[in-house]
Amino acid sequence: MRISTGYGSRPTSGGFETFSWYFMRISAIGLFFLAIIHLFINHVTTDVACTSYQLIAARYANPYWRVYDWLLLTLALLHGMNGLRVVVDDYVQIRAWRIRIESLLGLLTLAFFMVGTVTLITFQPVAGSLGPHCLK
């Protein structure tokens, strides 16, 4: 018989699933603020049609914006891909396929992380890119 503790259930094996359970919640706290602020500054205070190359050039002159975007990239990608892994665990019944699909997810995570990180680090605005931000 399972006696309720009054808390929700959580994995208690102490292995990877326990780590994953805590990681989802800890990253969620960061993502709550990082993602909502990101939405706000790119869709509300600035229209999306104004988030041009020129705006990025101005914004990324300040390295803190690159750190902000890199944190958002890293946490969102790990949180999201780990969520997808849990979904695959739930619905893919055949063990061999679960292993194949989840290995592929691991490789995809690494690939997208690298593309995003390289973009953020190597961005150098071309000369004369300090024009108006809004596209016509």
Add this chain to the structure above:
Amino acid sequence: MYKGQSGMFAWLLHRVAGLGVLLFLLVHIVDISLLGFGPNVYNEGIALFGTILVRLISLGLIAGLLYHSFNGVRIMLIDFVPQAVRYQRSMFWAVMILTIVVFLPMAYFVIAPAFGINAGNTASGM
């Protein structure tokens, strides 16, 4: 884990919204990588986000992200606050109301520029 229909619906919506936001994240990483190809290529990509169709899709993204965020707080309250699970149903309705209340003004700012309405966010500012 959760008893009753609202808990089940909250769980399903959390999962669908999360997968939707993840799909957008992967597209977004690729569209941001266009920065490396210079202003013309990148701005052509961004112009796509300014079309009415993609603005409507963005509304789905915003609603999904807001719900997933607020329901995530509800999940953590259930996980870490003793006896909070008793209030999961009322917390679900609080999440729904909060999502709608925050979504509506944001939706205005997303849609208004497409109709040439000046929502104050199309100046050249930061």
